[in-house]
Amino acid sequence: MNAPGVWFMLVRTVSNGIRAILLVFVMSVLIVLAARGEREDAVEMWIFSPEHHALYQAHIDRHDLGSADPPLRVSILSIEGIQSRVLGGVYGGLESADLIEVERAISGPLFLAPEGSVGLRNLRPILEREGLLERFNAPSLSPWARGDRLYGIPHDVHPVLLAYRADIVEAHGIDLSGATTWERFFELMRPVMRDEDADGTPDRYPLAFWYTQKHNLELLLLQGDGRLFDEDGRPTLDEAPNPELLARIVSWCLGPDRVVVDIDEFSASGHMSRIRGDAVAYLCPDWMCSIWRSNTPQLGGKLRLMPLPAFEEGGRRTSVRGGTMLCFPEGSDRFDEAWSYAKELYTSPELARELYRTADIITPVTSLWDDPVYDEPDPFFMGQAKGRMYIDMAPRVPKRASSPYYDRAVEAVRDAATNLAGWARGSGTRDRDALAERASVLLARAQRRIEREMERRVIADTGGAP
Amino acid sequence: MFLAPFLILFTLFVLYPAIQSVPLAFEQTYGPGERVRVGTRNFAYLVEDPLFWRAVRNTAAYTLGTLVLQLPLAFALALALNARRLRGRAVYRLIFFSPQLMGIVFASILSGLVFEKRSGLVNRALAGVTGNHDLLAIAWLQEHVMATLVIISIWLYAGFNMVYFLAALQSVDPELLEASEIDGAGPVARLRHVVIPSIRPVATVVVVLAMLGSLQLFELPYVLLDGGGGPNNQGLTVVMYLYQSGFRFGDLGYASAIGWALAIPLIVLGLIQMKQLAPERVGS
């Protein structure tokens, strides 16, 4: 018996299932081999947002960048996918793209690297050389800077306004123009909490928020000038004004005086709650507008925007939430081409306009702010020129630290808030000062937790602290 | 010659990493490239790391759920299918086993959709049956993470373990059963004195395997909770924490330390299992 004969015998003696495995093996090998084309010589860009993808692709088609030399190729991945690949590039020395849009939620571990090996190119020199640095909204650079290095150019500003259901507010005869502080806002909104269906709970709440929503918790802390890290990257969780702020925010969620309701932000159930109007007002960063638009089209013409009520009279009336940077892995060998594409995508007036039209996001490039597109009335928001409203807030958005421990710190604060609420419920305490005192104990605990974690780190993170 | 290919790869990909995991647990790394020896610091931090202990508590709760809910249910199903003449046994067995075919990642994706607030099958069915629309708002994946995981694991694994139990039950000597029946033993007594003793070895292996699996829980919560521990880390498990430490924060050393902390109970369980399989080993 010759060798093929042996194989033939083998295939004959095995069962159907095994034959099936052999068959699919051979087939998949053939397909994979057939699909293995030459690696194309292109500038590769990874992004996570389907909206950005549509936008860039349209731009590429319009300007024929797909067949330029070298062409620009944009692929869309999940945030999770981008994270594991950016880190794969940094840790494993694997090839990643030439241009990557990185969301703030996943940038932390990058800044954990020892000084020289962040794996991303420091862009400050080239930005300064080309005079681009001043063209960006200054506070929007802060999350991507470490010491005097800058690891990405900002894609956005993401200022926050308050979106509210004008139909409901009007039906209750409420005039919100006097709602300059949160206290005043909740007071004016009392009428919406009437229990008209008599089921023992208010039909609606003034604001959608819960202390377990870490992003919104961070947003409110930032609005009230709370800081989680100082300029040198040292944690400041338990420093003023954080304890008092946390106590105020958590007290919104407590007992008979409760004024907020927990509504999922991105799930179908949340969309249905918003359509029903379970909450009247919502913390609304610019990008959230397009989420509303696409998931709750029924609400078109029923929403209005206004500046956030401040914590104190005269205080900050906006905040910031989320953010994306465009970064350049050091492993890429086509920085120059990538850089010129990046400038094209990030500073083009045309794309900034499109970005606003399709995703409601305002550009961080200050020189583009006088574009008339931002003054166009938006029918979804009852004809408000919402672009202008967001831009007016842009220079006032709070700065954020780029600490690798930032996310852990936010979670530690959220845990402290959860504990505080539990403690308040258990003890029946509603007194603001007692809550603040308790908050400061809990925040001190959170602070120690972060400090311990930072001390553990031996591979130096010398970017901030000396 | 038949052994050589296996041995080479086995040494490279099993033995070598197993040995490497020891020195690695005493290092701190940033990716595999940057390494610093830190002595026992990893373990010192581990014993007071609140996240680690939260992961341990969650994992223990899940394992407990497996032991007190999933396995008894699997055994009960096996008993029910073990009737002397039961029509459609093969069909039942296939149906009960079928969730296992989905594979854990895909089952997790499906579970995520099934347990969604409002849109999910579970809440919509509950609300539909009871007529109480508040049930639509049960936040399984936000507030009852561990309970949800246990429910999913019952769906996923009870049928799988049932197949083992059933095989063992079917091999119980019928003469022994008849003899005890003639002696006047009732069904409960027969279960206690004849059935359970004769399936004990298999049962031990099933319990040990289920515990080994439960303690290494990772994919289910990871996929269900979008790659994190979920709200307040309610769904953080030990292996997930290992993954986060090693591959999100790049510290393979700390990941190894976590690996060893988990390995010790696992190895003990493994030895128990080996002991059950041992008679056969000696026999050959």
Next chain:
Amino acid sequence: MSSPRGARAIGALRHGALVPIAGVILTPMVWMLVSSLKSREDYFSGLFLPSGTGPFGIGWDKLTLDNYRTLIEVGFARPLVNSTLYASMSSLLATVFCAAAGYALAMYRFRGRRTVTAVVFGALVVPPTLLIAPTYGLLHDLGLLDTVPGLVAPSIVPAFGVFLFRQAVVQSVPRELIEAARIDGCSEVRIFFVIVFPLLRPMTGAFMLITFMAMWNNFLSPQIVLQSAEKQPLSVAIMQLQGVYKTDYGVLMAATVVSVAPVSVLFLLLQREFIQGLSRGATKG
């Protein structure tokens, strides 16, 4: 209890309990299948089939294959091929390697056999979790990150495979048969493939199915080892799909159906061997 009527009543009772349980177990899968055929707008209309004007108050005409079309558009075919490749490659290689090693340990007498057996069996208790971090370091040093061998090689040498095959050889391959074949001048390789392998048939089927499913459902290794988008298997791709199409439930359902169907078909083909192998393994314990 021994009267036929009593037995029948008990039988009915059993079915009365088992049928609802079977129903509950199957429901999510049926729901998945039906939901994958519903458009985004109809997802909420009707718990299972969309409501409408067709027979039984169901909108039969609203069922659509659009979700599956979307899957093809977003390139979900590639991970399907990848998963098939990795799973079949891993199961074929693991079977050959483990069967050969198990055969050698059972049939040949050579120096160090006891040591090798002890080491391999000792490795049975090493939890895979422990190997994750050092294996990553090793693959990095070998330059195997983001390669197919880097993904597959660590999966094809499971100690339990050798253990199982060694038992199977001891149980079902008569030594005399091998001796006779040797006297006939058969080469060792041919003896193994032509004589031994067919005798191990039930074991092979069960083991291949187990290794195939293990790789198909493997999430952690590809997530850690693979980098390129075009190399991702279904398990990772579907998780990323979930990230991008967060609220497009129908597409996710369709992706799950596509990911689960091939393994289910394979299982049905190998079911007998599998249950046999499983049961035998269990009862022999």
